[in-house]
């Protein structure tokens with residue numbers, strides 16, 4: 001078999017998967033988005049831009065998603081980085097794996113169950129009640145964007161920790177010694193060696209969390225209580241409740257477009273940062 | 284860093300020690316990696332730590348750099364105890380065994396790294412100038428903007444060296460910097476290192492387990508074994524007056540005839556070998572009757588002749604093998620009692636009597652003063 005033939009054979013399963021699971025559904029969504037809602041719901045073929053003209057009706061969902069997805073990514077990063085750093089660099093090597101597993105363990109239970117625990121914690125008899133005890137009353141946490149943010153950080157932390165951990169764990173510790181040997185204090189060594197060298201891990205973690213957050217619907221549904229909802233919730237609503245497939249498709253297609261745009265912009269940024277890595281190190 | 288700064292090597296380095304170990308021990312759990320080290324390193328000298336793998340050479344170096352602090356004892360730098368001084372506060376730089384160059388920086392940025400850490404930070408053009416001068420010293424002009432992975436092993440090694448010397452440290456530590464290089468490159472780098480050391484006048488401490496490297500480069504060698512210093516001295520001292528069999532075996536090659544001291548005074552000893560033969564030899568460190576010793580005779584101090592010469596004891600030997608080495612010829616000979624040993628004959632000596640052929644029966648002889656009676660204790664020696 002030729003090299004080309006072998007390459008094709010290697011790519012065949014992924015290609016088939018890509019076609020069946022991604023290209024065809026996406027094509028269906030795009031076709032549906034130009035159609036109309038049937039009298040009893042579902043989809044009637046047509047060619048109209050009516051559904052797209054209707055998008056502003058779901059503006060709040062887009063706004064929430066576009067604000068909380070980046071904010072959630074950033075918050076996860078800020079909490080995950082020190083944790084990953086501790087696990088990879090500082091923790092006793094004998095305990096490293098155990099501690100890492102402890103970070104991942106929550107992933108084994110459904111996010112649904114875990115988020116319900118937060119309903120209690122953030123609800124009237126949880127943290128607000130404690131705050132009340134020390135004199136801070138009338139704090140509302142549940143069903144606010146903040147509650148959703150907490151849920152996001154909680155749910156997605158392992159996903160952010162893992163790539164950064166792997167990256168920092170593989171960082172050659174001798175480089176840190178070399179930096180110290182050349183006169184850099186621990187903090188400057190962190191800024192000039194550790195941080196720039198862990199950029200790939202940060203980039204991977206952020207991309208992963210951001211993409212998943214753009215499609216998130218469970219956490220806002222549970223901790224946002226119908227007040228803070230994402231595009232994902234709008235889609236659940238449109239497809240499963242009001243059975244407006246055409247409008248749902250238009251919303252979905254718009255979400256995909258937004259994701260493509262933001263991920264492309266993100267990749268550009270990372271590449272620029274990568275090119276400037278030496279400047280980061282020269283700070 | 285210019286040619287003007289050339290400082291000719293002083294035959295006797297200044298007595299003022301730049302660094303010192305006083306009773307330094309380092310324990311890693313069960314392992315005693317450094318055991319009561321006592322050593323004074325003179326300003327401007329080129330000192331080597333020589334010893335087999337795991338004998339504690341790197342540990343000694345790391346205590347000077349500040350990566351390990353001693354379990355007991357004191358490490359001095361420039362007259363001050365620095366046991367717990369952080370590495371980044373020491374006027375010491377290290378060339379790491381695997382270079383540890385920063386992959387996210389260019390060659391020039393790697394070399395300038397140490398200068399950029401100084402406070403107040405030197406101006407940009409000064410850093411650039413010093414980096415260029417350092418690149419010149421290691422002969423890597425024009426490689427400023429290369430990435431580390433675009434450099435060969437030998438070039439990387441020179442970058443690592445430049446990155447250290449650009450800081451003009453008082454003490455430069457080199458941990459087997461040439462272990463990853465091929466023979467030819469290693470020879471070149473050895474010469475280059477020596478030139479650089481003489482030119483800059485920096486004190487060098489080199490770790491190696493290559494005796495040839497240590498012998499050819501160092502002013503003094505510190506022979507280590509199981510975390511201890513066995514003997515410190517100039518290459519010549521170690522070669523001519525080894526403290527024990529371990530040192531004699533590590534510095535150059537020698538023939539060893541193991542036996543027990545029959546009688547000894549302060550200068551000479553008579554040793555009975557296992558085969559019953561008795562050998563006379565010179566005593567360097569006192570030995571007592573009954574002590575297990577080795578009689579060491581260097582191959583070049585043995586003469587071969589077709590006819591027995593008068594005066595000395597001659598040994599009837601058969602030539603087993605002959606290796607032509609140019610200026611010298613190396614013979615492997617066998618004596619019925621002494622067993623096999625090596626003889627190195629200079630070309631000059633062969634003009635009259637040689638060369639000898641394999642299978643020939645000859646007389647081997649040496650002067651009693653060239654035979655050394657050395658302690659043969661397998662356990663490490665106290666200092």
Ligand SMILES: Nc1ncnc2c1ncn2[C@@H]1O[C@H](COP(=O)(O)OP(=O)(O)OP(=O)(O)O)[C@@H](O)[C@H]1O
Pocket residue numbers: 311312314315316334335336337338339340341342343492
């Ligand atoms: N961080 C450490 N933890 C535990 N043991 C160590 C540590 N560092 C060194 N050792 C032990 O100390 C001893 C001396 O090690 P060291 O690295 O100084 O040897 P070395 O002479 O440099 O050997 P090599 O020539 O192989 O580099 C070894 O037995 C080693 O296993």
Ligand SMILES: [Mg+2]
Pocket residue numbers: 340341342458
């Ligand atoms: Mg070592």
